[in-house]
Amino acid sequence: MAAKIREMAISQLRRGVLEFCVLALLRDGERYSYDLVRALGDADGLVTTEGTLYPLLGRLRREGVVDTTWRESPSGPPRRYYRLTPDGQAALGGFVIEWTRFRDSVDALLGNGVLR
Template identity: 45%
Template sequence: MGNDTDSRLSQFRKGVVELAILGLLHAGEAYGGEIVERLAGYPGLAISAGTVYPLLSRLKKAGLIDSVWRESPVGPPRKYYRLSTLGASEFGAMATAWDGVTDAMDDLLGKGAAR
């Protein structure tokens, strides 16, 4: 893949990763390493620790997620992340918008019939 293609793919994944993190936290709280590990299970998203941690910091600054240190059953305390009230409502709006985007893109890419 050329540099241009990589750059384009990276551009359109940027917004998606934010929604992916909110979606993961909507299912329940998680600590940083766990978020990285679970999202890494989706190779299509091409998410690494270098992508996740800056986003967690940005989402926290935006008030969409909260974090709290908790004792861990194994090892030292861990910092857990969870959706804030604002984050939950933002996630709802983004998920709805995402449905519209995927419907439109499936149609444009000729995948509508496969749904």
């Protein structure tokens, strides 16, 4: 039971932050989907199945925080390139500030091992 609750909490946390991890990866310029998915997949403990990132990318497009362009690839089918929109940049900036506060508070509480 405890393991199940922990797993659910972690999976909800992942779901909440992944979106902003994608935005952060695009901070320095555009990247195509597979490149993004690999970068997220390589980060330890962030992604369990790479395939579920594609629906997430779709949601970001519909939310208007990223823009995409299809371009021919030197090999294989065309690639979809993602880049931040001004809305995406603003969302990322806001999240970074909130996340730092959140992380520091949680670290402080968990670090003591005492919740008051």
